Amino acid sequence: MTLSFGSPAGLHQYDRMAEPPNGTYMTSTASRGGALRGLPGSRAVSLQRDGLESAIRMRGFVKRFGSITAVDGLDLDVPYGTCVGLLGPNGAGKSTTMKALTAQVIADEGELEVLGYGLPGDSKQARAEMGVVPQLDNLDVSLTVEQNLLVFAHLYRVPAGEREAAIERALGIANLAGRRASKVDELSGGMRRRLLIVRALLHQPRLVLLDEPTVGLDPQVRQELWALIDLLRSEGVSILMSTHYIEEAERLCDTVTIMSHGKSVAVGAPHGLIREYAGSEAIEVYGPPARLIEVEAVARARGWRTRRTGTSVSVLHSNGAADLDGERRVTNLEDVFVLLTGEEIA
């Protein structure tokens, strides 16, 4: 695997003591079993607490802000060792859901469990074992890269004897060792985002929440971050990632929950959802408005589903209808999203 801003070996150095027996976890980073071991075959199984299958379990989560219902009865599972995506447009309730998992939003209704801890009562224990990468950059800009990591090594309770090594590992993963003494406000957007991510990995969490991790970044930096997220997943870290980038969800997530207006409208593996809702091939028909209306009418009559994309109509589930004159293309998650919600995603 090529990781342009850090060697995978950096991650493999996250070697930790064996998990205590009987699923008893220690809040000390040194003694907490699990993620980022870099040990083949240790994935998922070693991260699981006895009798628990999901790092996150959410049932009927409801959150209202005054008369607005931001999240309306959401069920969500993140099985250990998987990457789950929350996909939806702005305002779908993704960030509210993410904040509920750190008890910065308190549910009006529903049950929330993170790493086996009930929320909000035991949120602090859960937060000790998870890392959070926020949507908004909240680094301390007047501090250096190393000082930012030092502060969070303390906040995440990395034991004194391990703090220096944890910071070095983080600098290595982020490929920021050469910029350790630079103030954050001297860094590029990509560097800041990398720092934000490794800040959440200092205590070797078993679960990582990524809230729109690549929003606003250029494609090259986005690819770099995808490689890191992929690597975390391959090391057995459970990941919940909110995004409104279709490609990101398809590329990184084992399963996706599509949200619209605070509700889950579909759950499944990206390719399964595509097959189920959009078929294997779409026919993209271009033409003037009258032609597009005509195509839509034909598709409706034949029971096919259509999707307007500005200057074209995408005809789905048409099984390659030979009499339709248009460009054939592979269906994608965006087709599914638009079909299910009637909204364009971004």
Added chain:
Amino acid sequence: MEASRRLGRLERAALRGVMVREVVNFSSFWRSSTFSSTVDPTIYLLAFGFGFGSLVSTVAGYDYIAFVGTGIVATTVLFSGAFPAMYSTFVKYEFQHTYDAILAAPVDTEELVTGEALWIAARTGIYGCVPMLVAMVFGLDPSWGMLLVPAIAALAGFGWACFGIFIAAKAKSIESFSYWQSGLLTPMFLVAGTFFPLDALPTWAQVLGNLNPLFHCVELVRDAVFGLEGWKDVGHLAFLIVFALVSWRLAIRFMERRLIL
């Protein structure tokens, strides 16, 4: 420590984490902070000490420079306690989103507020002594009781820091601080017995002055420097402790409302 045991409230590890963040950040702005927190009160000391001091030689039995030099400790406590707490708290939650990051770690709002207020209190304990040291240069006699002044300033500073955090938590915009400053803090600063004794004021103002935590800070510092007065000073100390406790709980309660949705 086993995770199966519920993590407690006000844990030392969480408080240390919050304070480390404050200390590391302070290393980047300590010069400006120290300048404003010590030079302002010192200017008041010199202006009043030499300005009024040329008209009034003694007040309440003390040389005026000694009277102001001890009273001004409370002014320093206000300047270096309440004001930094108000502005830094507001900036951190409104613009920097710092608290989102801290609360995503194993830190609760109670620990966040307490850690930040303790750090401001520690600074206030040191800053509070600066004008008193300046006054010593101009004639305030040293005494063993002065060793108590950092502790008194820190206690009062904790209360004012919490009160500042409470104001920030209630504020809708940074401009609304003007109402608190002009409507509450400035009158309290003036009616605290710092520059003139309260008994020169009308009865109603004396009653209000007795409800002013700054007044009790001034009295306690003066008595520490010139001689403690038994139960009277226990009363002043009790008032400062109650003020600190009430402000602390108010700050936590309103910050929770602000930060936890």
